[in-house]
Each structure stands twice: as structure tokens, then as C-alpha cells.
Amino acid sequence: MSVSTVTKEQFKSFVTALIGSDQRVVGVQAKDDKFVFGDLNNADDLRLDYDVTILPPKKYVLPQKETLLNFQVGGDSQSVQEADKMVLLGVHPYDMVAINQMDKLFSQGEYDTHYMNRRRNVTIIACDVVTPSENVFAASMNTATCDKGFDILLTDIGDSYVVEAATDKGEDLLKMMDGVRKAAAADLDKRKAVQEKNRTVLDKHKLECKPSFLPKLLEKAYEHSVWEEKARLCYSCGSCNQVCPTCYCFDVQDEVEWDLKSGCRYRAWDGCLLQNFATVAGDHNFRKKREDRFRHRLYRKGKYVPGKIDGEIACVGCGRCITACTAKIANPVEIYNTLMETTEIS
Amino acid sequence: MCECCNGKKDIYLPEMCTITKRRMLNGTELYMHLEKDSGEDYDYIPGQFVEVSVAGIGEAPISISSSPTQKGLELVVRNVGSLTKSIHKMEVGDKLGIRGPYGSTYPIESAKGKDLVFICGGIGLVPQRSFIRYAMDHRQDYGNITVLIGTKCHDMRLFREEIALWEERKDMVVMETIDEAHECWNGNVGVVTTLIPKIESDLPKSQVLVCGPPIMYKFVLMALEEANVPQENIFVNLERRMKCGVGKCGHCQINELYVCQDGPVFRYSDLANVPEAI
Numbered sequence: 239m240s241v242s243t244v245t246k247e248q249f250k251s252f253v254t255a256l257i258g259s260d261q262r263v264v265g266v267q268a269k270d271d272k273f274v275f276g277d278l279n280n281a282d283d284l285r286l287d288y289d290v291t292i293l294p295p296k297k298y299v300l301p302q303k304e305t306l307l308n309f310q311v312g313g314d315s316q317s318v319q320e321a322d323k324m325v326l327l328g329v330h331p332y333d334m335v336a337i338n339q340m341d342k343l344f345s346q347g348e349y350d351t352h353y354m355n356r357r358r359n360v361t362i363i364a365c366d367v368v369t370p371s372e373n374v375f376a377a378s379m380n381t382a383t384c385d386k387g388f389d390i391l392l393t394d395i396g397d398s399y400v401v402e403a404a405t406d407k408g409e410d411l412l413k414m415m416d417g418v419r420k421a422a423a424a425d426l427d428k429r430k431a432v433q434e435k436n437r438t439v440l441d442k443h444k445l446e447c448k449p450s451f452l453p454k455l456l457e458k459a460y461e462h463s464v465w466e467e468k469a470r471l472c473y474s475c476g477s478c479n480q481v482c483p484t485c486y487c488f489d490v491q492d493e494v495e496w497d498l499k500s501g502c503r504y505r506a507w508d509g510c511l512l513q514n515f516a517t518v519a520g521d522h523n524f525r526k527k528r529e530d531r532f533r534h535r536l537y538r539k540g541k542y543v544p545g546k547i548d549g550e551i552a553c554v555g556c557g558r559c560i561t562a563c564t565a566k567i568a569n570p571v572e573i574y575n576t577l578m579e580t581t582e583i584s
Numbered sequence: 585m586c587e588c589c590n591g592k593k594d595i596y597l598p599e600m601c602t603i604t605k606r607r608m609l610n611g612t613e614l615y616m617h618l619e620k621d622s623g624e625d626y627d628y629i630p631g632q633f634v635e636v637s638v639a640g641i642g643e644a645p646i647s648i649s650s651s652p653t654q655k656g657l658e659l660v661v662r663n664v665g666s667l668t669k670s671i672h673k674m675e676v677g678d679k680l681g682i683r684g685p686y687g688s689t690y691p692i693e694s695a696k697g698k699d700l701v702f703i704c705g706g707i708g709l710v711p712q713r714s715f716i717r718y719a720m721d722h723r724q725d726y727g728n729i730t731v732l733i734g735t736k737c738h739d740m741r742l743f744r745e746e747i748a749l750w751e752e753r754k755d756m757v758v759m760e761t762i763d764e765a766h767e768c769w770n771g772n773v774g775v776v777t778t779l780i781p782k783i784e785s786d787l788p789k790s791q792v793l794v795c796g797p798p799i800m801y802k803f804v805l806m807a808l809e810e811a812n813v814p815q816e817n818i819f820v821n822l823e824r825r826m827k828c829g830v831g832k833c834g835h836c837q838i839n840e841l842y843v844c845q846d847g848p849v850f851r852y853s854d855l856a857n858v859p860e861a862i
Contacts, residue, residue: 306596309639315681317594347845348595348830460859487834490596490827492642501640503596510834518825519644519664522798524838524860534837542840 239409241421242401248417249392249399253281255414256325261361264298265327266291278327286328286394289371290556294333294483298326299340299357300507306352307503311494315503319352321359325411329364331384331436332376332554336483337362338387342547343486361407364388366432370439373557375571378445381554382436395428442557443571446578449551452540459577460533468573469529471565472511478535478568479509481558484543485535487515510534536573595830598637598681604656606676609742612663613707614672615649618680619656626657628685630692630714631821631849634659635829637681641667645826647711647848648685651718657682660710660742686829688849690715691819695791699727701783703804705734705776705796709742711821711848712795720756728785729756734776734796738766757784776800777807788812795821801862805852815853822847822861 244252257263257278265278266288273288275295309315329337337357344353366383367374376382384391389408393400400421403409412418421429447455479485489508494501508515511532516525525531543552559568605617620626628634628648636659637643644667650658663672671680692715700719704712712731719726731750735741741762751758759779761772772779776796780787792813794804801820808818824836824843836843838860841850855861 306594307639311640313639313679314600315598315637315639317597319594344832348832349592350830350832351592351594352596486832488827488832489835490643490833492640494640503639503642505828505833508833508835515835516825518823519668524824530860537839542837545840 239405240403240412241426242403242412242418243395243398243421243425244401244415244418245398248415249401250281250284252415253278253284253327256411257281259414262322262324263327264324275326275328284327286365286392287368288328289367289369290330290374290558290561292558293481294336294556294558295326295329296333296336296340296483296486298324298360299337300353300486300488303504303506304352305502305504306490308500309492309503310500311498317351318502319355321355323359325361325363327363329362329388330367330556331364332374332379332381332556333483334362334364334384334387335381336554336556338384339484339543339547339550339552340486341387343543346546361411362388363390363392363411365392366394366429367436367440368394370436370442371557371561373442373560373569374440374555375443375445375557376555377437377439377441378443378571379449379551379553379555382440383433393429393432395425395432398425400425400429440555443560443569445571446575449553450549452551452574453544453549455574455577455581456537456541458581462577462581464573464576465533466529468567469527469532471567472528472532473564474511474513474528474531475564476509476512477562477564478559479511480507481562483554483556483558484539484552485509510538532567536570539570540574596683596828598635598643598683600679601657601682603674603676603678603680606674609660609744610740612740613742614661614663616659616661616671617650617656618659618682620682621679625655626652626685628652628657629689630718631690631711632685632687633711633829633844633848634682634684634686635826636661636667636671637683638667638670639681641670643681643683643827643829644668645686645823645829645844647714647821649710649713651714651721653718653721660707662707683829686844688845688847690718690793690849691791691851692718696725697727699785699790700729701785701787701790701792702729702731703776703780703792703794703796704732705800705804706736706740707742708795708797708800708821709733712793713743715793716750720750720753723755728790730783730785730790731756731758732776732779732783733758733760734763734779734800735760736763738762738764738769775803777803780804780807780811788814788817790817792818793821794818798862805862815856816851818852819849820852820855820862821849
């Protein structure tokens with residue numbers, strides 16, 4: 239809707255004003271030698287130059303634990319729609335793509351009011367990547383840059399940001415910024431250069447094919463030996479599920495208060511790598527073998543979920559699973575490239 | 585519904601229903617008849633399931649056993665865990681939460697004019713009963729009806745009085761078998777596949793509906809293949825672990841299919857490239 243430029247100093251003043259306003263402000267901050275999304279209390283703590291966060295920002299649209307209903311034990315239930323109004327500062331393009339995918343998945347078919355309500359209340363200020371992380375491969379997945387879903391996109395062009403306001407909410411925030419001027423042609427050129435560079439450098443692991451090829455590859459690779467070879471070392475710890483921006487499987491449980499009279503039904507993150515993900519009452523496990531569970535996650539990312547979202551691949555190349563995996567077997571690029579070497583595709 | 589949700593309902597919120605009838609069918613299976621507290625009737629198609637909720641314990645997916653031609657909802661619940669244990673303690677007048685109906689349906693329309701063969705193993709009879717009763721209530725719409733029922737042992741047989749009534753009817757054939765011989769039993773002994781050769785209607789031209797424990801499918805499908813039944817004429821009713829029932833939580837997946845949305849009733853030919861299915 240509008241593209242402007244603002245100096246970094248002026249942006250910092252804006253963040254200070256935002257923190258002082260009535261909204262919750264969440265931004266990327268340092269935590270020891272890593273980065274995390276957390277409540278921002280001081281504009282000095284904001285680190286838009288970060289490489290990658292430990293957990294993706296999905297925790298703000300799909301929390302680790304979220305109350306769905308309150309109830310009287312053995313009785314009636316009431317819907318609980320928890321939805322903090324907040325500004326989420328510093329979402330990288332690959333994480334924005336993941337949130338856009340979840341928006342589609344939670345609104346299509348049966349409309350999930352808990353997710354969508356929460357999503358509607360989050361204002362996203364995305365930012366182009368400044369520092370590539372150790373394992374990022376977003377360029378291979380076409381997610382090094384993103385052109386939709388955010389309310390504002392910031393691009394660091396040295397001493398200023400180019401600020402693109404893409405929605406009414408974005409324009410409203412822009413009004414809170416002092417010193418905003420219309421972006422000059424030179425600023426736009428610098429932004430273009432940053433984004434083009436990211437499409438090259440965010441590629442620490444190179445996928446040997448176009449991502450759109452993956453569903454076809456996986457159709458032929460079900461019995462490949464790589465699944466069993468990798469899964470031999472798999473702890474089924476679920477770290478890959480936990481840090482993944484496109485993983486959204488959840489468990490639903492009831493919790494009762496100490497008075498044994500009231501309680502709530504909540505959902506919490508779950509992971510398909512965990513041993514009992516597919517176990518039913520009576521103890522039959524429909525995905526008992528680790529290699530079956532290991533394969534399932536890669537198939538979800540490369541074939542099953544794309545089938546629900548117009549072919550878009552559900553791996554955004556953030557590299558978090560590669561870093562987090564206890565056994566160092568989670569690298570999707572390594573696996574997909576291995577499959578390509580020995581799988582015949584017509 | 586609330587303003588913040590764009591007028592859309594909460595898909596996780598159960599509707600309260602009251603138990604109007606209950607009786608044990610055998611040592612572990614409880615039959616219940618439910619009616620909605622709102623007074624509305626249920627709107628479902630045979631093959632679908634509901635999520636049964638007990639606030640404070642949780643939810644479980646249970647197949648609908650009644651036909652939509654009847655008032656209310658009939659469910660059969662096996663006592664296997666904390667939720668089903670609590671349901672077994674309930675009496676007439678007690679309340680449960682119900683969400684649904686969910687899932688795919690038996691081919692009640694496309695099967696019209698054709699012979700139906702139901703192959704039921706153990707509690708697989710429960711969901712099949714929904715379509716059996718529907719077909720009986722729309723008898724002129726379907727060809728020959730054959731029902732094969734296999735149960736592990738004599739004590740575990742379900743709906744004994746009802747099956748006896750079915751056996752008396754001239755417009756359907758019912759054959760029962762139990763895996764292990766019993767002194768009270770004069771009928772067939774052996775697994776349900778032993779009844780398949782006794783089917784008199786034209787099996788390859790029939791719509792064959794199969795439901796039973798995981799182990800049963802392998803052998804029944806082999807027997808149907810030997811009898812030259814085309815895969816597109818076979819329907820299987822599969823279960824997996826379920827949580828949300830609405831295609832979001834991921835637990836019930838069979839490769840790319842969701843049992844709560846693409847199933848629980850699947851046409852067998854659609855599962856040809858789904859290795860996790862059977």
C-alpha cells in the first residue's frame with residue numbers, strides 16, 4: 239500500500255512508543271549466544287540483525303499450550319477464545335511463509351476460530367534477513383524473501399529501513415513513526431539488492447532440484463534405504479517437530495482443578511516423531527517403526543501438506559531442525575538430494 | 585458463537601446430549617441411545633462418527649451405529665481406557681458431550697440397485713449396522729443383502745436379539761461364525777473368511793463393505809481378490825488415533841489421508857497407493 243524510508247534512530251523511537259502503548263510487543267532478542275522471540279520491554283533489546291531464533295514465531299499464533307474450553311466436570315463446556323492483541327516484531331520471510339501456510343490450513347475445511355482469532359489479533363512486522371544462519375536453506379525453498387502476509391516489511395539498507403506497509407494495520411502503525419518519508423528510487427534499489435543477495439546467500443545447503451519437484455520425487459522414494467539408515471540413529475525426541483515453523487500437529491487433553499469441580503480442555507504441541515503419536519487405546523501403534531515416523535515427517539513437508547495448499551512445499555528452509563536434531567540426521571536437503579541420486583523419475 | 589470469531593462456531597465445543605437408554609451387549613461393550621438436549625435431531629449419513637466428550641476426562645471417536653431413519657443416536661462403547669470406563673459408569677439421564685457427525689460415508693446412493701455384502705469382524709459390526717439398518721429401511725432401493733458376522737468367541741457376540749430378527753427375515757441372508765467352538769453354539773466355527781465361499785449372490789458384482797480389527801483386513805481382502813471382486817467395489821472402514829476429529833491435529837493420518845475427513849470409510853481402490861492403510 240505504501241513504501242517509505244525511516245532512519246534506524248527514528249524506528250527505535252517508534253519501538254519505544256509502541257512498548258509504551260496498550261499493545262503487547264514481542265520482538266527478537268538475544269538470549270546468551272542465541273536469539274528468541276520474547277516480550278520486549280526496551281527498544282535497545284530488539285535485534286533485527288539476528289540470524290535465526292531457537293523457536294519459530296508460530297508459538298504466538300499456535301501456543302505450546304492453549305485453552306480451548308472451560309467446563310464443569312462431567313457437565314457443560316464453554317468456548318474460550320484467548321487472543322492477545324500484539325505486535326510481533328522481526329519475523330523473517332521464511333517464517334512469514336510458514337505462518338501464511340498455517341493460516342490456510344487452519345481456515346480451510348473446518349474453520350478453527352481459536353487459531354484464526356489469535357492470528358487476526360497479531361500485527362506482524364517482518365524483516366528481510368540481515369545475517370544468514372549456519373543452516374539456513376531458504377533460497378533453495380524460494381522463501382528467502384516473501385511478499386505477503388505481513389502488515390509491515392522492513393528492509394535494512396544501512397542507516398535506514400525501507401518500510402513497506404501492506405495492510406491497514408500496517409498503515410496505522412506507520413502513522414506512529416516520526417520522520418517517515420516516501421522511499422526514494424535509490425532506497426528501493428538498495429532494498430532490491432538486499433533481497434536479491436538473500437536469494438543467493440541463504441543457501442547453506444543446496445537442494446539439487448526445484449522444490450516443486452519434491453512431491454513427484456517422493457512418490458517414487460517410499461521404499462528407499464535412506465529412511466532406515468537415518469532412523470537407526472533417531473531418538474524419537476521430537477526436536478525437529480518442536481522447532482519447525484510448519485509443524486502444527488497438536489494433542490488435546492483435559493485438566494481438572496484441585497477442587498475437582500471445574501477444569502479446561504487444552505491443546506498442546508505434539509510431534510509425529512514421538513513414539514506414541516499413532517498409538518490407539520488397546521496399545522496398537524499404527525506407526526511403530528522409527529523409520530516410518532521419520533519418513534512420515536519428510537513426506538508431510540514434501541508431499542502431503544503441499545497437496546492441501548496448492549502445491550506449496552511445507553518446508554521453508556529455516557534450518558532449525560538441522561541445528562536442533564540430537565542425532566544430526568534431520569537435514570531435509572541432504573535426504574532429498576540422496577533420494578534424487580538413486581530414484582528414477584520420468 | 586461470538587463476535588470475534590466472525591460468527592463461526594467453535595469446532596471444539598461439544599453439544600450436550602442425554603442418555604435415554606443403555607444396556608451391556610456383552611462383558612465389555614455398552615450400547616447407548618442418546619438424544620440432544622436442544623431437541624433437534626441428529627443429521628448424519630451411515631459410516632460417520634462422533635467425538636464423545638466427558639468434561640474432565642477427554643474425548644474419543646465413536647462410530648454411529650444407528651440409521652438416520654431412526655430418532656436419536658445409537659453408540660456402542662468398549663471399555664478400554666479412562667474415558668470409556670467413565671462412560672460405562674453412566675446411567676440413563678446422565679449427559680455426554682457430542683461433536684459431529686464427522687467423516688466420510690458408506691456409498692448409500694451409488695450402491696442403490698446393487699447387491700450388498702457386509703463383512704463384519706467383532707466390533708466392526710457396530711458401524712456396519714448403521715448402513716445395514718438403513719438398507720433394511722430402504723429395502724426396495726438395494727439388491728440382495730448378505731451379512732457375514734465373525735466374532736472371536738461366543739460371549740463377545742453383539743446385538744444377539746437383533747441379529748436373530750435379521751436371520752428370520754426373508755429379504756436378507758445372515759451368516760454368523762465364531763473363532764472358537766463353544767458348547768452353546770451350533771453354528772459355523774472359524775474366522776469370518778470361511779463364510780465368504782458360502783455367499784450366494786454375485787460377489788464380483790456386489791458392493792462389499794468390510795469392517796473389523798486390523799488383522800482381519802489382510803485376510804478378507806485376499807479372499808475377495810481370489811473371488812475376483814474389483815477393488816472399486818470394496819469399502820473398508822478404518823480407524824486411527826484421533827484427537828480433534830476435524831482434520832487439524834494430524835494424529836489420524838494414513839500417509840496423506842485423514843481418517844476423520846477422507847475416512848473412516850474408504851473405497852479400497854483409493855488406497856492402492858497408500859502403503860500405511862492396511
